[in-house]
Amino acid sequence: MLLLMLDGWFDRLLAAIQDTKDxxxxxRALSMRAGxxxxxxGQMVRNNVQPTVDKFxxxxxxxxxxxxAILTGAKGDPDTTKAVHLFSTxxxxxxxxxxxILSTMKPDDSHANTAEVDGEPSSAPASQSH
Structure with a gap:
């Protein structure tokens, strides 16, 4: 069972639940919508119990x-949201x-192996001159 551990995320989740109630x-309906x-x-809110990743x-x-946005307080991009969803499954x-695999990647290298093709980023390595 993997629990989430980022500062403030649970308060943001509770606020989103309250907004949904408002x-x-x-x-009960939210629980059922979430499967x-x-x-x-109701029990999670009353007992201050944090959900696992899949339930989150x-x-x-x-x-x-x-x-x-709930985890970090900042809006995420679609790829990050998709990665979180895939991780939960x-x-x-x-x-x-x-x-x-992720731990072997360095943030500085995130764009090192990309090139632009017709003005669009490509995952293909840029050609090198010898």
Missing amino acids: AGVSA LNDQYV IALCEAMNVDPI MSPDQRKAFLA
């Missing part, structure tokens, strides 16, 4: 909110492998 969606036990959201993603999708072994 819009007329009950905790969870019909009492899940399901709740964000049910509320139509960006999980990256992985087995524990797949998650470990995914994180191992």
